[in-house]
Amino acid sequence: MSSVTPKLDSCGAEPIHVPGAIQEHGALLVLSARDFSIVQASDNLVDYIDVPVEIGAVASGDLLPFVDILSAWHAGDETNFRHVWAERKLDVSAHRSGALILVEVEKTRQGESAEALMVGLTSLAQYMNGAPSLEDALLRTAELVSSMNGYDRTLIYDFGPDWSGHVVAEAGNGVLPSYLGLRFPAGDIPPQARQLYTINRLRMIPNVDYRPVPVRPQLNVETGAVLDMSFSQLRSVSPVHLEYMRNMGTAASMSVSIIVNGRLWGLIACHHATPHSTSVAVRDACDFAAQLLSMRIAMEQSSQDASRRVELGHVQARLLSGMATAERWADGLLGGERERDDLLGQVGAEGAALVLGDEYELVGKAPSRQHVEELVLWLGEQDVAEVFATDNLAGDYPAAVAYAAVASGIIAMRVSELHGSWLIWFRPEVVKTVRWGGDPHKTVQESGRIHPRKSFEIWKEQVRNTALPWSEPELAAARELRSAIIGIVLRKAEEMADLTRELQRTNKELEAFSYSVSHDLRAPFRHIVGFAQLLRERSSAMDEKSLHYLQMISEAALGAGRLVDDLLNFSQLGRTQITVKAVDMQKLVSEVRRSLAPALADRQVEWRIGELPVTLGDPTLLRQVWYNLIDNAIKYSRREPVSIITISAVETGEYVTYSVEDNGVGFDMAYYGKLFGVFQRLQRVEDFEGTGIGLALVRRIVERHHGSVSAQGTLGEGASFSFTLPVKKIEEEDIA
DSSP, rough: OSSSSOGGGGGGGTTTOSEEEEOEEEEEEEETTOOOEEEEETTTTHHSSSOEEEEEOEOTTTOTTTHHHHHHHSSSSSSSEEEEEEGTOOOOOOOEETEEEEEEEEOOOSSSSSSHHHHHHHHHHHHHTTOHHHHHHHHHHHHHHHHHHHOEEEEEEEEEETTEHHHHHHESSSSSSSOTEEEEEEGGGGGGHHHHHSSSOEESSOOOOOEEEEEEESBBBSSSSSOOOTTOOSSSOHHHHHHHHHTTSSSSSEEEEEETEEEEEEEEEEEEESOOOOOOHHHHHHHHHHHHHHHHHHHHHHHHHHHHHHEEEHHHHHHHHHHEEEEEEEETHHHHHHHHHHHHTTTTTTEEEETTTEEEEEEESSSOHHHHHHHHHHHHHHHSSSSEEESSSSHHGGGGGGGTTOSSEEEEEEETTTTEEEEEEEOOOOOOEEESOTTTTTTOEEEEEEOOOSSEEEEEEEEEOOOOOHHHHHHHHHHHHHHHHHHHHHHHHHHHHHHHHHHHHHHHHHHHHHHHHHHHHHHHHHHHHHHHHHHHHHGGGGOHHHHHHHHHHHHHHHHHHHHHHHHHHHHTTTTTEEEEEEEEHHHHHHHHHHGGGGGTTTTOOEEEEEEOEEEEEHHHHHHHHHHHHHHHHHHHHSSSSSSSEEEEEEEETTTEEEEEEOOOOOOOGGGGTTTTTTTTTTOOOOSSSSSEEEEEHHHHHHHTTTOOOEEETTTTEEEEEEEEEOOOOGGGGOOO
């Protein structure tokens, strides 16, 4: 070992499938499948067949009387070869290994009759068909195997998700201590051993103190490599495992794999206090019993999965229906108590969090928003393709210890890459005490060599920060819901895109129509004003009433002309290209004040102007904003003896807000929604002139600059109008 402190887990690197030797209760002969020549043999082969073998010689009928039967088997598709060599009283088995045939022989042992074994297996099969509980089926199988093979103790050992083992059934004669209910750490059976258990279901060790029998030559002449004995029944055993058996107080053992749907579910492990072996027939019967149990376990799992899938399918159907009909798909998950219960029931959770950008919705028993925000940041750093699931969140994310009581297990799925949206379910901690067969964390070493622990006394450990594991149907339901959400989101996005395109087309048509109407109406109104003026010049032929009518016609035509001009400006704004440059707002305000000065000749106006930061924008359009706001302030404060107009700015982070405040008539905030609409007026036209387009024009210009507008007002006390623009760094030499 290269490690300074070797551990039991290090035996996971041991090449146990190529030991180069066999156990002494049988002999091995290796043939080339090409010509049936002998390429390897165990040193003890002559003790079984009474004839010396020569490496390289072709196996003849004189050496192996069953060679023709073996050849016919090899030409077929049967997996294993079985034969009774009556003259030698040998049980013969063979299997293929690439270009080789491995032939194994054992002394025929007297065991139970085939009829007795068949009676027991038939009884077990009938019992399984009666659909007993899984616990009863496990116990019945352990009892039958124990009665057939005569071992002191027979255990059924169930592997957990972490490959630790749990003794779930036991039968025996009391000679060896009971291990029922104990757990054994995953390191007791390393990964490569589990792999061999999966492909080679049965293994027997009749005597823990056997002397390994070498297979010679060491390198196979056909392959040039050490012989792969993965499927061999006689394969020699790892010294670490033999020491493990001695420490357990067992002198002999047999194990039969329980394979469920192609996966190693567990083992039937048989132990004896003294050397002990069983016949091939008995071993085959035990293997058949294990296969009957495997089918019963598979049926149990399939039944539970099917029932759970149907249950979750009903929940999902309701959620999908709600999401499809809701205006926002999220409302279909969170709309009411029934929807929230279904959201939790979709995976059997007790809490959930729906994260949509900056929106956080917590349902049921969930961590605080701050904890969920931190968890989402951590999840964002992980490589989560579809769904992330764990029943021990603190093991992956130590910060989760703080809220393990409500979220020891989670299923998290990303529902939008673009907006950072997540749906997370939570399961609370389940505190349990595990009864280990010895300390599972203990490192065992001796003079630099690994060996297994010597104590198998019960060692209890309280397991924390762990939730009930998520079942495959629950994980499948989460994945299906994710797919459904993404489908609904995409469909709604397509609908919104279609609607946006239609609105854009309609807006362009309206702009074109508005421009056309406004442009075409200007000439008629000019004509009306012109002809009215001509008639006034003939005033000697008209009475005073007629002159009054002409005055009203002129004023109406002039007002209509101003309205048309404003409409034309408004419609052209959507088509105007914005030229962005640094704008000196202080300078713009001064220019607007000068242009409005002639109208203030007989007015007292007090100006209060603060510092106005430079911004980026279109100078012409922003001048229009200042003009409209300042003109409104002057107009609506004209009834005051002294008009007080305050112009200021406030910078907050990435934005700057400019304001124009007056002490005029103000407005009722109840009508705030009408302020920035086209043709919306809060004052009578008889009291204050105007077309009702000025503030709408302000909003449109500001929004084209990616900003926003707002207002505050009180009737009789004045009003304040503000517009906010994003701040960008501007060099001093760039200021216009």
